[in-house]
Amino acid sequence: MPYTPAPPPLELGGLAAVVTGGASGIGLATALLLARRGARVAVLDLDPDALPAADRDTLIALRCDVTDDASVRAAVAEAVNRLGALDILVNNAGIGAQGTVADNDDAEWQRVLDVNVLGMVRTARAALPHLRASRHAAVVNTCSVAATAGLPQRVLYSASKGAVLSLTLAMAADHIREGIRVNCVNPGTADTPWIDRLLSSADDPAAERTALHARQPTGRLVSAEEVAAAIVYLASPAAASVTGTALAVDGGMQGLRLRPEAG
Numbered sequence: 001m002p003y004t005p006a007p008p009p010l011e012l013g014g015l016a017a018v019v020t021g022g023a024s025g026i027g028l029a030t031a032l033l034l035a036r037r038g039a040r041v042a043v044l045d046l047d048p049d050a051l052p053a054a055d056r057d058t059l060i061a062l063r064c065d066v067t068d069d070a071s072v073r074a075a076v077a078e079a080v081n082r083l084g085a086l087d088i089l090v091n092n093a094g095i096g097a098q099g100t101v102a103d104n105d106d107a108e109w110q111r112v113l114d115v116n117v118l119g120m121v122r123t124a125r126a127a128l129p130h131l132r133a134s135r136h137a138a139v140v141n142t143c144s145v146a147a148t149a150g151l152p153q154r155v156l157y158s159a160s161k162g163a164v165l166s167l168t169l170a171m172a173a174d175h176i177r178e179g180i181r182v183n184c185v186n187p188g189t190a191d192t193p194w195i196d197r198l199l200s201s202a203d204d205p206a207a208e209r210t211a212l213h214a215r216q217p218t219g220r221l222v223s224a225e226e227v228a229a230a231i232v233y234l235a236s237p238a239a240a241s242v243t244g245t246a247l248a249v250d251g252g253m254q255g256l257r258l259r260p261e262a263g
């Protein structure tokens, strides 16, 4: 008789997850990986119709605007209703902004902070009662290398992600005794539709892409799947002792100081 061990139980079997901004890019890759590891998953997105048709059997897609508290509460309630519980919240919806401190008016500051910071506050607030009821509760926020490194022409975006980093640490402290872990991931430049939009608005998209690749010590952009793998690790029972951390998935952009290549 050949030796055929039983497959191990799925790591996230029995758990339910909500991913904001889950219809595209890093959020979509995360939602699909959570589902592949056994979780039941709902994506909450401003544009749920953007979810690829092939993934509609795997993921529940709900319309939600994270800048609207009523919309967030309704979507989280509907997700819990359909999933039966909520154990994992991935706060991932976010938007970009460019320019120096001189370039954006108050309305633009408020618009970006409203999505990137208050959006996470609203979903966390709506999710907390359900997370408290979970025996394995985890929140993972999508932060950025922009929170920890000074990048040119990104002051508003960086300030928003700096707030996400501090929010992550403070939430981790507040909720540890309720059994809720809170962590974030700090991606470098990741190859998602977001970057395609950024490049298409550049004067010389090919040169801009080359410059973005060169900024990563690995010489290439981070993939959405690589960020998703880090998020899923932080969300999983394997990370039961990990809380209040920021996991860089940035091709070495934050931590390394390389000498120029010879030649």
Ligand code: NAD
Binding pocket: 020, 021, 022, 023, 024, 025, 026, 027, 044, 045, 046, 047, 050, 064, 065, 066, 067, 092, 093, 094, 095, 115, 142, 143, 144, 145, 186, 187, 188, 189, 190, 191, 192, 193, 194, 195
């Ligand atoms: P993306 O544009 O591909 O996906 C973002 C998703 O968020 C979209 O589906 C969009 O509809 C949704 N969204 C936007 N505003 C929303 C709102 N008000 N309510 C609900 N959903 C909303 O972008 P991405 O590159 O996958 O970015 C995801 C996250 O990763 C963001 O928080 C971003 O700041 C962060 N991040 C991205 C990069 C990168 O280089 N792509 C690097 C570091 C961090």
